[in-house]
Amino acid sequence: MLFGVEMKLLQCELRISYTNFDLFYHYVFLTEPLIGGSVVSMGEAPAFVVDNLNANFPNGLHSKSKGCETAIDIGNKTYVIGASTESACTIGIQIFNKSTSDWVIPVVLGTKPKPSKGHSAIVLDEDRILVIKGNTTSDDSFWFLEVNTAFVREQKMRMATEVVAWSKGVIGEAAKPIVISGPSGVGKGTLISKLMEEFPSMFGFSVSHTTRAPRSNEQNGIHYHFTERSVMEKDIEAGKFLEYAAVHGNLYGTSIEAVDVVADKGKRCILDIDVQGARSVRASSLEAIFIFICPPSFEELEKRLRARGTESEEQIQKRLRNAKAELEQRNSPGLFDHILVNDDLDTCYDKLKKLLGLADGVKSTQESVLEPVQMSLDHMVSKTGHKILINCGVREPEKPAENMFVLDLASMKGGAPGRTRGLRFFTIDPTSNGVDAEVLS
């Protein structure tokens, strides 16, 4: 049996936390009895019973609610995750310091998980806790609460207070984003549209912010996020942008979220940005492929720009002036990986596909990307090395593989303030000898 499934279930290290407290009792207490409301020691990852914490530490910081909470012990601290309100369970954090007997509400950084009806939590190491939301699909189930990673330690020093940070777990290894640059009217948008049309499940467009007015055919949130300059400047100041630049008299920028939204869907992100933006991304931590699109001639560029009919004469003149400077920069050392001349559209598109490794036949395999799996509210979690075993519900002998999953963290990378990527997610068949795990995504 893979990981000795039966054994592991009996050694279940922690519980699903939700309104039906009996289930936890059923799954956990049957293996190790609770001793007087203190820590329940279950293998590597001890868990508190939160209701008993209330009795022990009734100084008001901790919610009195019964459900939606897990308590995880790391060193001399207990991290209590979650709280319930009238209508939903939020995922708040409180820390109990066992040395000083104090409760602390930490500064919580990163993208927080949305409230869910319940979650389980398990210690991964002394730096982070894995939180698995129930009743969601697997693309929104896995969250890492970082309590002592390098990023968190740095923030603790900076803020001189207790800090924790969330990082969303993303299944699969997102391929490198693609940055496409080139002068206005060269055909960047046309080539990107063709790629997205032919490979809808493979590519996603990074929707930039801009202060320019929308064209008649452009939709807010699809072509751009059309934004007031003052708002955009404030967001830039707040560190929400991966890069930004003043282009043709307006402000354009790629928000961190614009790239994350695409990668979270397991898609490869395409950025249509100017040469200054490409330079900024090159200097950032985002590893990307940089492609410059060139016109066959300056005259042809002008012809296309005029034929598109979207700009005033003044704007066309400005864009043509800027085109000269942009074309000069295409050979800047170390900036662009590929230069493509967009003369005949189909020929250029074929070359683009080729350099992205999209040979004939790729389409069919990409279209068969498996959909996210539903994670049930009622699940149990245990840990074996870097693998997390998740049992979603009662096993049915006829269909066991649908209920048992493995989250493999061996290749995980990244983390707060961004995403934790590289997770692998399998379904397993407990009746097999473990060699036929099926990769779900």
Ligand SMILES: Nc1nc2c(ncn2[C@@H]2O[C@H](COP(=O)(O)OP(=O)(O)O)[C@@H](O)[C@H]2O)c(=O)[nH]1
């Ligand atoms: N740096 C940067 N440039 C962008 C961004 N979004 C668009 N651009 C560039 O801004 C320039 C003007 O874009 P747009 O107004 O849509 O006009 P078009 O290039 O003629 O279609 C183009 O070179 C785009 O590549 C962004 O987020 N950051």
Ligand SMILES: Nc1ncnc2c1ncn2[C@@H]1O[C@H](COP(=O)(O)OP(=O)(O)O)[C@@H](O)[C@H]1O
């Ligand atoms: N290879 C090509 N040959 C002729 N016209 C083209 C070609 N590629 C794009 N176009 C046209 O040129 C105009 C500008 O293309 P567009 O994709 O909007 O450029 P960009 O996004 O680089 O500003 C559009 O009207 C488009 O249909």
